[in-house]
Amino acid sequence: MALSHAILVSLLDCPSSGYDLAKRFDGSVGFFWDASHQQIYRELAKLEAANHITAETIEQDARPNKKLYSVTESGKTFLMEWLDQSVSLCPIKDDLLVKLYGGYLIEPDAMVKELRQQRKLHQTRLVEYQAIEDRFFPDVEALSQKGTYQYLTLRNGIQFEQGWLKWCDEAIATLQSFVESPE
Amino acid sequence: MALSHAILVSLLDCPSSGYDLAKRFDGSVGFFWDASHQQIYRELAKLEAANHITAETIEQDARPNKKLYSVTESGKTFLMEWLDQSVSLCPIKDDLLVKLYGGYLIEPDAMVKELRQQRKLHQTRLVEYQAIEDRFFPDVEALSQKGTYQYLTLRNGIQFEQGWLKWCDEAIATLQSFVESPE
């Protein structure tokens, strides 16, 4: 149910086309939600049918035309009703941990490689987040309320990734002993 | 696709009925995967049809009969093929962060309350994880390889929850200033 809310929050921040949204969900919005362009287009169609957003067609000459979506009053009300409800913990689903749980079935060496690979991916993401922090939030004291809220979501992403790096290091160090001296 | 792998990994660790699995997914397996009993029964039927698991009916007098599932050779092969493939980062979807991103639309006071509530939920989960750590992993040095792998998944859960607590505290402290002196 929350994809619609993620889209509304993002559109409220800045009216955009489906294509733009898809890119944002792949970038900055990506630190709290993930969605493919197919999902986004379908959800936009639904939100428009429900009058929560309106589209304005922008004619472009060197490029395909695009539809610029904005949130309506009804959409804002719909979003605020959701904001007023309390949320529960999000369910955990992590392929890597399933794999690790059954890790004893494969070579310790292969598992260490996999963890190193994961560590690299998290490292890359952390660098991206930190670049956003440096570029868009250089002076935290000077932020508006809205800016502060957005900054806090970014901080969450940064802390998460740092946690991952720390855990990967711990796990790699532990498994290293199996590689050196297998039981 | 990974629900099947999570079930196989868990069944390989210990043959069980659907009911038992559902409870484990709600408990210890819950720190890396989440699934309802309906999903589990459906997936078990599929896995049995694919010959990845076999069922043995256990007659019980004071209780309903149950089907005890075990992983077949074919199931083990299927799982190991998956274990050999490298996994990508798991997509992030977090209601709380969507809410926070649009947090400027509601009262700072309401947002602080919500964060306190979340903090409590994470705290509860952390205590559960630590209880598992104390009960089942009192001597980390003495663990078998299999035990070590399972311990590492638990450590991941613990670190995560500690990260959440830290972030919640940071966020609450930041928002507190809005409650005391609104812009």
Place this chain on the structure above:
DNA sequence: TGGTCCATGTAAAACGTTACATGATTCC
């Protein structure tokens, strides 16, 4: 001429959620 970017979508299959359904036993 081959790839990436812009821009929008459809369709089918897999996966997840919610509600419904049953029935004995055990504990308070």
Place this chain on the structure above:
DNA sequence: GGAATCATGTAACGTTTTACATGGACCA
């Protein structure tokens, strides 16, 4: 007498993923 536990499922619906589809502009 009522609730929880054990134990299994079905059905409808909603969401997500994967694959397919189009077509011009721009760059090397």
